[in-house]
Every structure is written in C-alpha cells, then in structure tokens.
Amino acid sequence: MATETKTIRPQESPATRFWNWLTETQVWKSVFRHERPNTDRNRVLVMLSNIFLHLHPVRIRKSGVKLRYTWCMGGLSFFLFLSLTFTGLLLMFYYRPTLEYAYNDIVGLREHVPLGIMREMHRWGAHAMVITVWLHMFRVFMTGSYKPPREFNWSVGVIMLVLTLLLSFTGYLLPWDQLAIWAITVGSNMARATPFLGHEGPGAALLALGDVKLIHAADDARFALLGGTFVGEGALLRFYVLHCVGLPLGIAVLMAVHFWRVRKDGGISGPM
Amino acid sequence: MDFIKGIFNAVADPRVYFLLMVLALVGLVWKRESIASNAFGYGALGVFTLFFALGGLDPNFRLIITKPDNVPIVGLIFLLVFFVWYSMKQAVVNDRRIAKGEGPEEAAESDRVWVWPDLVYTELISLIVCSIVLIVWSIVLKAPLEQPANRAVTPNPSKAPWYFLGLQEMLVYFDPWLAGVVLPGLIIVGLIAIPYIDTNKKGNGYYTFNERKVEITLFLFGFVVLWCSLIVLGTFLRGPNWNFFGPFEYWDLHKLEALTNVNLSEYFWVRALGQPLPTNYFLRELPGIVLVLLYVGALPVLLSKKLFKTYVDKLGAPRYYVTVFLFLMMMALPIKMLLRWIFNLKYIVGIPEIFFNI
Ligand code: HEM
Numbered sequence A: 001m002a003t004e005t006k007t008i009r010p011q012e013s014p015a016t017r018f019w020n021w022l023t024e025t026q027v028w029k030s031v032f033r034h035e036r037p038n039t040d041r042n043r044v045l046v047m048l049s050n051i052f053l054h055l056h057p058v059r060i061r062k063s064g065v066k067l068r069y070t071w072c073m074g075g076l077s078f079f080l081f082l083s084l085t086f087t088g089l090l091l092m093f094y095y096r097p098t099l100e101y102a103y104n105d106i107v108g109l110r111e112h113v114p115l116g117i118m119r120e121m122h123r124w125g126a127h128a129m130v131i132t133v134w135l136h137m138f139r140v141f142m143t144g145s146y147k148p149p150r151e152f153n154w155s156v157g158v159i160m161l162v163l164t165l166l167l168s169f170t171g172y173l174l175p176w177d178q179l180a181i182w183a184i185t186v187g188s189n190m191a192r193a194t195p196f197l198g199h200e201g202p203g204a205a206l207l208a209l210g211d212v213k214l215i216h217a218a219d220d221a222r223f224a225l226l227g228g229t230f231v232g233e234g235a236l237l238r239f240y241v242l243h244c245v246g247l248p249l250g251i252a253v254l255m256a257v258h259f260w261r262v263r264k265d266g267g268i269s270g271p272m
Numbered sequence B: 001m002d003f004i005k006g007i008f009n010a011v012a013d014p015r016v017y018f019l020l021m022v023l024a025l026v027g028l029v030w031k032r033e034s035i036a037s038n039a040f041g042y043g044a045l046g047v048f049t050l051f052f053a054l055g056g057l058d059p060n061f062r063l064i065i066t067k068p069d070n071v072p073i074v075g076l077i078f079l080l081v082f083f084v085w086y087s088m089k090q091a092v093v094n095d096r097r098i099a100k101g102e103g104p105e106e107a108a109e110s111d112r113v114w115v116w117p118d119l120v121y122t123e124l125i126s127l128i129v130c131s132i133v134l135i136v137w138s139i140v141l142k143a144p145l146e147q148p149a150n151r152a153v154t155p156n157p158s159k160a161p162w163y164f165l166g167l168q169e170m171l172v173y174f175d176p177w178l179a180g181v182v183l184p185g186l187i188i189v190g191l192i193a194i195p196y197i198d199t200n201k202k203g204n205g206y207y208t209f210n211e212r213k214v215e216i217t218l219f220l221f222g223f224v225v226l227w228c229s230l231i232v233l234g235t236f237l238r239g240p241n242w243n244f245f246g247p248f249e250y251w252d253l254h255k256l257e258a259l260t261n262v263n264l265s266e267y268f269w270v271r272a273l274g275q276p277l278p279t280n281y282f283l284r285e286l287p288g289i290v291l292v293l294l295y296v297g298a299l300p301v302l303l304s305k306k307l308f309k310t311y312v313d314k315l316g317a318p319r320y321y322v323t324v325f326l327f328l329m330m331m332a333l334p335i336k337m338l339l340r341w342i343f344n345l346k347y348i349v350g351i352p353e354i355f356f357n358i
Helices: A002-008 A016-020 A026-031 A040-049 A074-094 A102-112 A118-144 A151-173 A178-193 A220-226 A232-264 B001-012 B014-030 B038-055 B060-064 B070-098 B113-141 B162-168 B176-197 B210-236 B264-272 B286-305 B309-315 B315-344
Strands: A059-061 B112-114
Touching: A040 A220, A040 B113, A059 B113, A074 A102, A074 A118, A074 A232, A074 B113, A102 A118, A118 B070, A118 B113, A118 B210, A151 A178, A151 A232, A151 B162, A151 B176, A178 A220, A178 A232, A178 B162, A178 B176, A220 A232, B001 B014, B001 B210, B014 B210, B014 B315, B038 B060, B038 B070, B060 B070, B060 B210, B070 B162, B070 B210, B112 B113, B162 B176, B176 B315, B210 B315, B264 B286, B286 B309, B286 B315, B309 B315
Parallel strands: none
Antiparallel strands: A059 B112
C-alpha cells in the first residue's frame, strides 16, 4: 500500500505531506472554513470568511496590486501603526507618567531590559509612519485618486494625517528629557497666540467683561493643552492619556472608515 | 575642499536655498521629458549619495546629520527625491501614451486579478521587508535620551519636533498667531478642500502631468518646496538663536546676525512722508491694513477679471473664491520672504499692542 501511494504522488516532500495532513484536521477546519485557496472558488471563500482578509475585495484591478502604482505607502502606514500599537503596549508596562518616574523609567528601559529595542522600534517607527503617511498622500494626489467618488476618503485621510502628527507630538514629551520638554514648549507656545483664545493672541483682549479679562495665561488655549501654564506635571499626564488612549482610538476608528471607504468607493482607483 | 564647502555653505543661505528649490521645481516641470529617464534618476541618486558620503567626512556636517532624530530626515530627502522623480516619470510615460491615443498604462492593466494570492503576498512581503528595516534601524541607532528635563536650562537652539520645523521656520517671517495657528489651520482646511475645488475630471486614477498641469505644480510647490524643503532647512541649517549655519559650518553660539528689519509704517510715515509715526496705532498701521485688505479682498476680484478669468468660468464663483483665497494664503509665505530679503521688511501691519502683527 505504501509504495502505491508513493507512485501516485512521488514529488511530495514531507513538508507538503505534513501541510496536507494539517489542513485536513478537525482543529484546522474549525478555524478555516474553506479548502486551501488553490481554486477560484476557494480564493473567494478565503477572502470572504476571514475577518482580517475581508477588508480586501476578492478581485482587484491589476494596477492596484502593483507597487509601481500605490508604492504600498498606505499599507505601510497601517502596518507601522499596528507595530507602534504593539511596541507601545510593551513600553506601557515599564513607563509611569509622573515627574518622579518618567525619566528614570526610560533610563531603566535602556539599561536594564535585555536586548531592549522596543523604545527604538517605537521611536523610529513613529518617524517612519509620519514619512509614509506623507508619501501616501503624495501618491494619492499624483494619481488624482482624491477625485470623485473618493473626495470624502481624502478628507478622512487628512484628519488621520493630523492625528498622526499629534500622536508623534504627544509621544515626544514622554521621555521627559531636555529634548522632550523644550520641543513641546516650543510647539505648545504657539497656542498662546491663538486668535481670541490665546492670552497673547490678537483679539483676546476683546474678550473681557468690563475690566475683567476672560482670557489669561491660566485659562487660554495653551492652558487647555498643557493643563498648566508651562510644560509640567499636568502636561505630562495629558499628553500621556492622549498618546496612549485618546488619539490611537480616534485614528483607529478613522482607519476603519478609511479602509471601508476604499472598498465602497470602488477599490483602489484606476482609469475609468 | 574648504573652497567647495564654502560654496555649499553659501548656497545653503536661506535666500539662495529657497530660490534653488523653486528653480528645481521649475526645472522638474519644464524639463520633465528629459528628467523622466532612468539615467537621470540613477544620476540624481548618485549625486545625493555622494554628497552625503563626502559631506560625512566633515565633522560639523556629520554632527548634524547623525543626530538620531535627524536621521529620518536624511531618509526623507532620499525618499522624497525618489518619489517625486518616480511619479513624474510615470506621468511622462503615460502622457506619451495618451498622446499616441493608447491610454495610460493603468488602463492596460485594468483587468482584475485575484487578491489571494496576488495582493496578499505583496502585502506580506512588504510587511516583512518593512519589519527588517525597522529592526535593523533600531539595533544600529539608539533612541536619544538627553539630560533630565530642567526648566531652568533652555537649550539653544530649542527646536520643535522635526515635522513641525517648517512651521518653526515660518516664525522667522510671521508671528506665532499666523505661523503657528492660522496658517497651519489653513493648510489642513486647504488639503481637505482639494477634492471639492478641483473640478478637473481628467487624471483620475492614473499618473499624468499634461492633464493636470496647474494642480500638480501647485501641489508640488506647497508640499515639496514650502513644507518639506523648509523642514530640511529648519533641521540642518538653523542653529543657535535660529541663526543660519551652512551645512559645513560650526554652530557658533555667538554668531551675530544684524537685525535691521523695518516696519511698513516706518517706511510709509517716516521715510516716505518725512513725518513722525502717528500715535494712534490704527492710523499708524493704516497703510499696511489697506494693503492686506487689498490682498485678501480686492485681489481675488481683480484676478477674476483678467488673469484667472478662465478659472472663474471653469470653477464657478464660490469655488473660485475659495481656491484663490487658499492660493493667496499659500503665497503669503514666499511673498513675505521676498519682502524681508529685499526690503528688510519686518511687519506689514505691526500692532504689538494687541498682538496683531502681519
Ligand atoms: C494614518 C494614515 C493612513 C493609512 C493607514 C492609510 C491607509 C490606506 C490604504 C491601505 C489605502 C489603500 C491603497 C494604498 O495603499 O495606497 C488607502 C487609500 C487611500 N488613502 Fe489612505 N491612509 C492613511 C492616510 C491618508 C491620507 C493622509 C490621505 C490623504 C490626504 C489618504 C487618502 C487616501 C485615498 C483618497 C485613498 C484611495 C486611493 C485609491 O483608491 O487609489 N490616506 N489608504
């Protein structure tokens, strides 16, 4: 019997045989509800029955899969976002957002965690994501993909671009070193000059009840951002919460909308 | 060698640098036919690599490009140059095809393929390549950590994170309420507005230049020349006190730059009319206020009569006015730069009494 099987499929390696056996087991079949994707029918099923893959269509315009066309920049932005979520989560195990601990926790990360490159992966990943998002926007512009029916998805993209920058900006403060607080000081000082809402902004003086100024250093736009009149404890906590919870949630929701709309607007753009 | 470095230092002066960027854009658009060859692409890549490799021999240059947080910007320079060239090249190739009546390359590839395996595997491979790059980068380059935060010690220069350095560079020409709040706000609004004000139906879903000349040129001007090149300037060429330093120049804390900037009111009342400045600030700044109102209010109307008449017809009045407003706001920066460089003009309207300086 054994020799007979061998003569029927002599080219199969042990790995293939193992793979064939594995994909026939009850456990495997309970997870993946379709056969191996080597027939057209199963290629449809694999896309439709898997929640992660079903973001994709089943079939797609040939130019849409070409690196030449999309540069894969949207996909890389998404991948970098996922990897930032993961490394960020690991960093949160070590990091406490208080004046007492923040800096020392970062020092600890660098000195006591063996083979620790999580902080590096997180920081360089964040820089890279800013760049990939810009290049993605640039490609979408150069292919005219924002034109109808994709106007709205472009707008969603712009908001995500802003959120990406804000995520990066809020994260920049967390190491609580000189680089961090002064970069955030320079950046947040701008809010002081917000027209009407910043205490050094044009028009702020108009917002007054008689002699009482409504807008001053301790209640203006910068105060709202920093939770104080300078980059201190309040700012650290606010930035931490925004960085780890608020902004990621916001951008994740928008990404869901973005991907949904890529499909609903007719898939990756192409000539009509 | 010092002579060559001297040339680069001189060329990097903000005025020359900006002019060169504009010229590069003009050249790119104008000579796109000859630029769109692989030979040019590889050549440009070679020149840039050579510049950074040889430049890296210089200690001052090395110091600034290897600062950990600056490394991504070196990457950005290469990626940006590459993708600008690459998209332009594809546009030229498509334009040639369209001229021959063949339609863009993407149209020839419009038949559908299976997502599994064609797309899923491409994604998987990109993901693996990207992970490897990220991991190697993380092993090779340590994330920076400076001294603990100390509010008593202000570093000089104090720089915002790199992606905001274009805005910080704008602070040289505008006050924070414009450079840090109003103009960034308008960038966001303007970007969102793009699909709604661009009524050109052509060029949807494929690379082309000829079918969208104005749109693409304006976008390249905004994105590459104003946004990205000013980031590069702010990162590499601005040192202590936000003074300019050439790429091969030592960051001397005591470098002095003569500041002799003059307000428009001074030009108007004192130098032209030979009178003292009026004490009432509204009267004092009236010439500037009139100019600004003309720029935002009257200029769009004037342009709609002559120069931009075709656009009014094409876009309709509401779209036209929104577009021109956004366009004029974008041009406000280069205009203010030129006024500063040529006339040493500080403020067109300068009312520090109520923080209203333009
Ligand atoms: C957080 C960042 C973002 C992520 C993760 C993301 C992801 C994606 C992905 C995966 C695609 C599919 C096609 C491709 O990869 O090119 C896509 C398409 C698209 N994106 Fe984004 N994107 C982001 C930001 C943006 C921005 C900033 C814009 C524009 C300002 C934008 C506008 C669009 C448009 C219009 C499409 C449809 C393009 C087409 O059909 O050819 N996205 N995005």
